[in-house]
Amino acid sequence: MTLAGGSRLTKNFARAVKRAKTAPSAAALLAWYDRNRREFPWRAQAGRRMEPYKVWLSEIMLQQTRVETVERYFVRFVARFPAVQALASARLGEVLKLWAGLGYYARARNLHACSREVVARFGGKFPSDEQALRTLPGIGVYTSAAIAAIAFDRKATPVDGNIERVISRLFAVETPLPKAKPELFAHASRLTPAARPxxxxxxMMDLGATVCTPKRPDCPRCPFVFSCEAYRQGMAESFPRRIAKAEGKLRRGAAFFVQRTDGAVLLRKRPLKGLLGGMTEVPGTEWASGFEISGSLIHAPLGVAWKKLPGRVRHIFTHFPLELTVYSATVPKGTPAPKGMRFVALNKLDSEALPTVMRKIVAHALDNQNR
DNA sequence: AACACGTGGAT
DNA sequence: TATCCAAGTGT
Structure with missing residues (x-):
């Protein structure tokens, strides 16, 4: 962190901390937690047991996803599937619809598979120990520890991105991520108390989300300020060390927006595996680097008059940026959909498993087809 | 071990 | 506008 403004008060505070550095204590953190309790739809009231189903569902949704984004998905999801049995008896398509827009769709496929295993192998009750949880689809090292600790009060130490940041600062861990993971886990595990794990x-996660933030951490409000080595060095913001990932190469492609005169739009389902697996899409070409627009109409789903729409649809995936040219065509009412595709009424698109990039294509087409 | 796998909010 | 990156898992 920076000593904002460099005020005398702040500098004195920093000097006082240097003199008084103490060992970090779980008790101090728990006291902070009790004073700064945050309410979430999946979080029980203070002192109440959390439902394993809700803990599991929230943990899956929260993987690589911000709390503010997850909240409304979680509420909708629990309203539709109040318990693991309801989820297990649903079709995958129904689950993907509720997941559309949340990203990392393998999570939804694994969630569904996991619900069926919990019912089939564990009688609808989540196991309480990490080893057993770890055997379920979509539950990895982090999530198994999180469920064991949060839902079952087992002494387990989940280490997510927040905790990595908190710990790396607390101990000024110089090893860059992801290599530092074992070291960070060891520190976190040593700190984990037997009571209230x-x-x-x-x-720890709340602290990382609200105080020990990636940028401009609010160190004076931190219960660990007297223990934090990175703060003592005046270097909190420079942790965790990280090795930059190579950025993905631009890919291009074309999308074919077909609308019937009654308004219905042509859609199809993507293969179950891989990018956007199992989700609904607007028909299109492959996405590739070095893509040539000139030949793309060969891949069009119908032999009709195509109009190349102005502009492009741009979308950034985690591992590559995408640039799509959109072609549009209008076909008569009653035109049957080509094999493997279907026409869907425009006002029914909300209840489709359309990922965000596909919604962008539809929006772009509707904005531009009559210009 | 390294890469595939989404999205949107903050700065 | 560009960049970062968030309660990770599977292969």
Whole structure:
């Protein structure tokens, strides 16, 4: 962190901390947690047991996804599937619809598979220990520890991105991520108390989300300020060390927006595996680097008059940027959909498993086809 | 071990 | 506008 403004008060505070550095204590963190309790739809009231189903569902949704984004998805999801049995008896398509827009769609496929295994192998009750949880689809090292600690009060130490940041600062860990993971886990595990391990984990994550933030951490409000080595060095913001990933190469492609005169739009389903697996899409070409627009009409789903729309649809995936040219065509009412595709009424698009990039294509086409 | 896998909010 | 990156898992 920076000593904002360099005020005398702040400098004195920093000097006082240097003199008084103490060992970090879980008790201090838990006290902070109790004073700064945050309410979430999946979080029980203080002292109440959390439902394993809700803990599991929220943990899956929260993987690589911000709390503010997850909240409304979680509420909708629980309203539709109040318990693991309801989810297990649903079709995958129904689950993907509720997941559309949330990203990382393998999570939804694994969530569905996991619900069926919990019912089939564990009688509809989540197992409480990490080893057993770890055997379920979509539940990895982090999530198994999180469920064991938060739902079952087992002494387990989940380490997510927040906790990595908190710990790397607390101990000024110079090893860059992801190599530092074992070291960070060892530190976190040593700090985990036998009492309230679930609250401890949530407290660490809340601390990372609200105080020990990536940019401009609010160190004076931190219960660990007297223990933090990075702060003592005046270097909190420079942790965790990280090795930059190579950025993905631009890919291009074309999308074919077909609308019937009654308004219905032509859609199809993507293969179950891989990018946007199992989701609905607007028909299009492959996405490739070095893509040539000139030949793309060969791949069009119908032999009709195509109009190349002005502009492009741009979308950034985690591992590559995408640039799409959109072609549009209008066909008469009653035109049957080509094999493997279907026409869907425009006002029914909301209840389709359309990922964000596909919604962008539809919006771009509707904005531009009559210009 | 390294890469595939989405999206949107903050700065 | 560009960049970062968030409660990771599977292969």
């Amino acid at each position: 679930g609250d401890f984990a949530q407290a």
